[in-house]
Amino acid sequence: MNSYNRPQGTMPYVIKAGDTLYKLAMEFNTTVDKIIQYNPYMNPDYLIVGEKMYIPTESVHTPCPGGNYHIIKSGDTLYKLAQQYNVSIESIIEANSGINPNMLIIGKVICIPIGPKEECPPGSTPYTIQKGDTLYQISKKHRIPLNDLLKANPTVDPYNLQVGQKICIPNYWATFQSELFKVEFLYPSDWSMVRENYYEGPSGYFSVSAIDSDSSLIDVCKEEAYQPILQYGSKPNISSIKVDGQEGYITIPSEDQRIEMDNQAGLIIKYPKPIKINDTEFNYLIIWVEKQYATIVQQSLKFIQ
Template identity: 55%
Template sequence: MNDYSYPICPGGNFHVVKAGDTFYKLSKMYNISVDAIIKANPEINPNMLMAGQIVCIPIAPKKECPNDAIPYMIKKDDTLYLIAKKNNIPLSVLIKSNPNINPNNLTIGEILCIPKYWATHKSQLYKVSFKYPWEWEKVEEDYYEGPSGYFVVSAINSNLPLNEICKEEAYQDLKPYGSSPTITELKVDDQNACLIMPSK
């Protein structure tokens, strides 16, 4: 058995040659050109690959993501399932946003686009549902927060008209909703209600 040393590969991305491997086969497997593999491995004879040999796989060119997505570089041991779980988005949404990625053959250093996904919150207690940014995390029941803000669903016992209650809550001294919150009146199960959205 040959004992091949591990070369220093860009991004630490390499492939251990198996019987039947060729640079052409690797180019298809990793979605890069044969020339790119040859340039990244000047010491290797493309026509004499041997099982156990280490081939550097050059990192693909940086992928541009649309404005409604965030770039993510694939790391060792990553899977699409783990990436989706880490970013709190459905696996199906992640796959749909990256049609050129092979879910069963991720490449270290490859760039994925993580869509800015809107999740849906449903309050069983207050019988309301609405969208919120996917990266926000649950702090407690009906209270979520994230890097761009937070929301809390609550009820207030008061004899004041609903619009006055909403204004009083939105513009309280501590300014938990910022200096210019948005108040939207709506109906929930035929009952008047309001939604307070924090300002930036």
């Protein structure tokens, strides 16, 4: 172990497995040459684990108060760094006096100023980009239209997402919950209650009720679908579905559905066990909903009894 006195302007350091002079220079904000200068008896190509050395304490990099140091790598450009750290190219240039924006030097340490703290506006939630994410995948995951996601993030380049980047997810869905009908499901957040268990908005509506019948599920569905007023048209499409583990049917109207029915589709699902309302037991849940939202109601529906 080195026995000479500690040079002024240094601190002692014990070499650990995996250490290199380059890594130490980056960690302690100095240079390889400075470390060698203060450790004249050390072999820079063969560091001995457990041996003591001295690290210069005077910073040699560009002062970066409140910012981050970045080591230039192959392929780095100021545009890419600005996108990665969510700051402007101009602010990086201002923080690094003498930097040539057209000729970044690999291995050089530069200062990245901390960008302004971004807050998602009311009605949206922050999301951190993960490896492999695309805006299309994110829109599908959160069940929101891609165009709405793009509108909520006007400064985001959809073709150059960075891992760790923050975007805002619009709160597109709200949750309807009914203790009376023992059910919950998603609906567009810009819809509002018109009357109890009936909601309406710019793009559609839904209404919730229950059926008391001794008939089988399919017979109840056919009776609903083929009423004399043909509320689902003359040739509705009735499909079997599973909803929260329960059997059900979804009825999608045919093209000749009466215009006053306003694109109404219907879902009828058998309750896990009958519910009681005013001393009457109901064994089937029925939801009328604008047809383009029938699938989201089906997929998100849960019984809460």
